[in-house]
Amino acid sequence: MLPSLAHPISRPIAIADPQAALAALAPLPHPFLLHSALEGEGARWSFFGADPFAIDRGERYEEAAAAWRRIARRFPTEAAPATSAPFTGGMVGYWAYDFGRRLERIPAVARDDLGLPDFVLGLYDVVGAFDHAASRAYLFSSGLPLAGAAGRERAEARLDDFTRRLESAEKTLAAGPRSGVRAVSTFTPDDYRRAVEKVKDHIRRGDIFQANLSQRWTVELPRGAVPGAMAWALEAALARRSQAPYAGFFDACDHAVACASPERFLTLRGRTVTTRPIKGTRPRGADPAQDRALRDALRASEKDRAENVMIVDVLRNDLGRVCEAGSVETPVLCELESFPQVHHLTSTVTGTLRPGLDALDLLHAAFPGGSITGAPKIRAMEILDALEPVRRHIYTGSLGYLDWRGDAEWNIAIRTALVTPRAVHFAAGGGITADSDAEAEYQETLHKAEGVRVALADLLGPVALEPAALHAR
CATH class of the missing domain: 3.60.120.10 (Anthranilate synthase)
Structure with missing residues (x-):
């Protein structure tokens, strides 16, 4: 049996806002941003990350769900120290509306003109959290999928790499055609x-x-x-x-x-x-x-x-x-x-x-x-x-x-x-x-x-x- 995991290691990072974090991580595979743009406790946190250690889509839903459950069973359930962030690592992605066809028998009448998967889910070992209430940001790194000393070494190396990227980012956006x-x-x-x-x-x-x-x-x-x-x-x-x-x-x-x-x-x-x-x-x-x-x-x-x-x-x-x-x-x-x-x-x-x-x-x-x-x-x-x-x-x-x-x-x-x-x-x-x-x-x-x-x-x-x-x- 795999040993229980320790808390992810964490550190505060200096970023202006969640959009700046996304700019820094955009060159990496599968970047994400879950962003709250309103005030209040319900919209306190935004989360960002990239480069998952696993990505599943289409026909591999059972594998994706089993992978999350396998890790979750040995992860500490109490809050991580130094922050109350509700998300410090795990699964991020989407379930298309048509994923519902797996759960209920719905006749296939509407055309599938896009041919895209009905879910894409990544398992992220490094996740950032931006606290809008305090205007502070934190970075969390678990070292997954490794454990023990190797996991700790990976967690620290990944934390250093993401910190460098995040604290040196320039916020630039792609420009499109302007003709309408x-x-x-x-x-x-x-x-x-x-x-x-x-x-x-x-x-x-x-x-x-x-x-x-x-x-x-x-x-x-x-x-x-x-x-x-x-x-x-x-x-x-x-x-x-x-x-x-x-x-x-x-x-x-x-x-x-x-x-x-x-x-x-x-x-x-x-x-x-x-x-x-x-x-x-x-x-x-x-x-x-x-x-x-x-x-x-x-x-x-x-x-x-x-x-x-x-x-x-x-x-x-x-x-x-x-x-x-x-x-x-x-x-x-x-x-x-x-x-x-x-x-x-x-x-x-x-x-x-x-x-x-x-x-x-x-x-x-x-x-x-x-x-x-x-x-x-x-x-x-x-x-x-x-x-x-x-x-x-x-x-x-x-x-x-x-x-x-x-x-x-x-x-x-x-x-x-x-x-x-x-x-x-x-x-x-x-x-x-x-x-x-x-x-x-x-x-x-x-x-x-x-x-x-x-x-x-x-x-x-x-x-x-x-x-x-x-x-x-």
Whole structure:
């Protein structure tokens, strides 16, 4: 049996901000940044890293999960000394929405036009943490996958190498063409409105209560574009524009993800589980009076409140599969939160994870999130797969971390862009209920896409959202 691991060694480091850390680590394989751009305890920490000692994708999920569990079983569970950082090393990456096909039997109707893996997960022995409350940064190094004296030697060498990189970095971002681009949707406006009506038909027949319908836009990139560099620049632009609490960047080499999500999917601290679904949206107003009116209208909307409550019920059911009986509660229901582009209604559901289960068991019970599928979840997913022309991939999947000590945090990957060597893809959607107006639902997707569209415009020049002329099945 392998010996138990000691705490990772750590040291404070001098960096200006998490974006500067990402600039330093960008030349290494598989850099990541999990970034909080808001104030408050819930957005206190940002995390960064690169060069994992293992990376798994596609068909190797069981191997990736087993590797994390094998190490986690012999890792100290108490907090590391000198800092309360909840993440000091472990698994980082994404689960695409389509990973849900492994967990539930969903007919394959929507086209898999990207052909990308449904997860990419790295095991990171060196992780940095930026404490926004104290404006301090720390670097942690475990020496994994080695142990004992060899592990200690590796941990110290890696800590020295990363420290040199981080403390000598210059913050530079890749520049793109500035002439302006077209972002072409998978839907025409009429097609989207018809899809809304089809969802409403299913609701009238009693198949579902609601479903989260979405459309995707694609921006073609010039030949030779580097996904990681483009996504890095886009994440920085999103951070400036959107100030999201669950933003992130992850470089999977042949594709990369940039995200400015306002929504927490799952947090696990010890055995305490928290999820914060978003349902209900209004755009920000052009002036304070209009903004206040839109905010008040969202608070007063029976349709949006009912939509939120239905999804809270879905998540209570999902958490109930793995939490102690009677522990699942809803301490906050339909709280209004405001972001740079939109207002949202947010609820909070909590529970206590049953003994003997871990964060991966929790993820499997709740994935994909109820707020971006519908109610009942599985039937809603089946209907969405038949109505949306292409698979979602990272959109409405999850990006986040799983610490060796068992704590975890994952977002819902909305306000998110997927970058490949040929294109940038981004999507937006909304919950359809019996009371939905098809035109209003279509416009809501445009409001939600605005954050990514404006960030892309910072890099590429004006970005015009255009409908599909014709989409093929």
